[in-house]
Amino acid sequence: MDAPDLVSLLAGQRLAVLTGAGLSTDSGIPDYRGPDSPPSNPMTIRQFTSDPEYRQRYWARNHIGWRHMAATLPNAGHRALAALERAGVVHGVITQNVDLLHTKAGSRNVVDLHGTYARVVCLSCGTGMSRADLADRLEALNPGFIERAERVGGIAVAPDADAMVSDTSAFRFVDCPNCGGMLKPDIVYFGESVPKARVAEAYSLVDAADALLVAGSSLTVFSGLRFVRHAVAAGKPVAIVNRGVTRGDPLATVKVDGGCSELLALLADELAEVARR
Template identity: 65%
Template sequence: MTLSTALPRPAAGSLEDVVDLLRGRRLAVLTGAGISTDSGIPDYRGPDSPPRTPMTFQQFVGDEAFRRHYWARNHVGWRHMHRTEPNAGHRALAELEARGVVNGVITQNVDLLHEEAGSRTVIDLHGRYDRVVCLRCGTVRPRAEVAERLEALNPGFVESVGAVADIEIAPDADAVIESTADFRIASCWAPDPDGGAGECGGMLKPDIVYFGENVPKERVERAFALVDDAQALLVAGSSLTVMSGRRFVVHASRTGKPVVIVNQGPTRGDALATLTLDAGTTPTLTALARRL
């Protein structure tokens, strides 16, 4: 089933309905790219989003040209992610957690804006943009360290493609640029895991779950536990297109917990929702912070 053939939204309600349903309940929250659009990070699937084809895990590990293109774009785009700030919707969820209304956030985003807003229990389902992992030795490094290595390998590259503010940024810290053929990618410089005298030389990958890659089992189990510990599930800013997020809606519905979906446009979870609200996340979450 695609979004265009999704079931109607028979549970569509108003903000008043949402408040009435959620008041007095402890909430688990699932967020998607839609909550970060007001922070300047575009949504992959929002009503006004241009078409995008994200790189798959298989493309990244199996084709050097794809990998080079990704790292070149990411080398530009991650700077934009680093300077984005939480919006009022992120801060509203942090406030609700501080008051005990929200028991935690499961986010499909990699932008860390929930943590920056003050949320303390956050499960970064799809990883974090600020870390890089070696697929050979498993070493995890801050993205800033890899940026220094990439800058040394590609002096002046960022300047050659223009100011970051003039380049389209995608939700995974990617950036749309055209010429990446001459970009040099970095390999892991940790000690050789086989005991040799040289460097590991393994393939570096952003610590982000790509399309075609599984979310780590331990992370999924923690997210299910968060939902189980709550009395209702609130979805904010996700079209629930991919199963990695939609599974929590399915689980909550099957276990009899109310599910409220706040999103601009239809979602793949609407048929399972107790209520849906076609609205922006920032005004809705700030209103809930005042009234719950």
Template identity: 65%
Template sequence: MDGQLRDVLEILSGRPLAVLTGAGLSTDSGIPDYRGPGSVPRNPMTYQQFVSDELLRRRYWARNHAGWRHMRRAQPNSGHFALAEIERKGVLTGLITQNVDRLHQAAGSRKVIDLHGRFDQVICLDCGTIVDRAALAVRLESLNEDWTAGRADAGDVAPDADADISDTDGFVVAACEVCGGMLKPDFVYFGENVPKSRVAAAYAMVDAAAALLVAGSSLTVMSGLRFVRHAAKQEKPVVIINRGQTRGDGLAAVKLEAGTSESLQALSAGLPGLAGAGSGPADWHAGPVIR
């Protein structure tokens, strides 16, 4: 066993853990990350652009429609399954993910907060109605039969299902069937705030833990970095597993420069269970996002 991995096991063993995951965890499931080594430079749409520019909104929905077909086929990888197994051992106070792909839940994790929302839901910005993304896909197919015909899936899809296609002319955007309002994927855009209740629930997971494990996140955005800072302020050890530099490296007790899947598998095998730990609040389960 690698010496650094032994250090990680020594630090984490016997402690209830909170886990924070990022896009790097899902790369082995065929979903490219935003900032990892070799990742394609991206310029994600902001919330302000989405709500204020009809042409940009049409472009986004066309790209999302193509990307959805790729994302829905993604399957959990060994890293997701390893974290689900660690939860079954009673070690986790909860898992906070910056990913919207719902692969943690597909792998069997239950105490999950989808910090940035979820790609399998759409919300109406006018009346608040939640729409199943698969149901919306059927409507979009019907509205865009000519646009979709013969179009191959995009080869490059971002973690938020934004596909790299340039021809979006003629795409028809669907409106809310309840009120005719504006539909938006139910995840947090750049320039949009994570709901306060969701942030509070995530802080509670860290407060209930004795250590924080970060896997596959560069911690570039404050929405994830704040939990590392919070744990460090409480003098709880932080372990980071990520290929490449992160903004939290200076706060980590150990930084493991390695792939997340194999590292989490080793942790799952090596971490002992905690008797009586991990029941957690009733909100921490696979189901509707904490809003």
């Protein structure tokens, strides 16, 4: 199907939107599974919590990656969804991304399903801090690390704010300044469950909408697919915009194979016009 089918299905509907890594590729953040994605084996929660060497590697790479992600700007797809929210068409966004680009674009009702790169939490006492505050501590322990890594070149940032850095063996990381416990990015790792309250908030967005729009997600993991199944079970139409096949295609009312930026920009123009009539 093509863009007119998408507009026809969603015109006059109040939308919940589910987004994935494919929406942020035009902002320079590669997805995990696309043809231009760097080789990446996302760290599991078990690896992170059980092995200090994994934590050392992660924090060294994240020390580079989070800065690149923080400097990333929203693209036309993010801006289109923010415009549709202002027009009263989009009720809210559920995102599997941790890049905060929806918030940067101006979307107000956003459920960051997998957390964000910008916060760190202690697994023992729950103390939280900003990633910027942690960066100052890590930089003091590892002076010059960023400059040395960037001189080597070839840095590529993954969707979880990880980065490809060749030598992490000398990197020093820190524990919680409050209790000495293990610090972890406030990101849901592979093998880790999304907090129940966050899932409930996302379901509420779908329940309050007339239709669900999926943009840039392969729906490979259940974390996102469950909202498609929930919408279908409630009799709500589902539209999917994504490059390539998704796990939700058999459930979709309309599936458009294409890039998110151009299609969402077109959709925003058309649906906002319908809303003004």
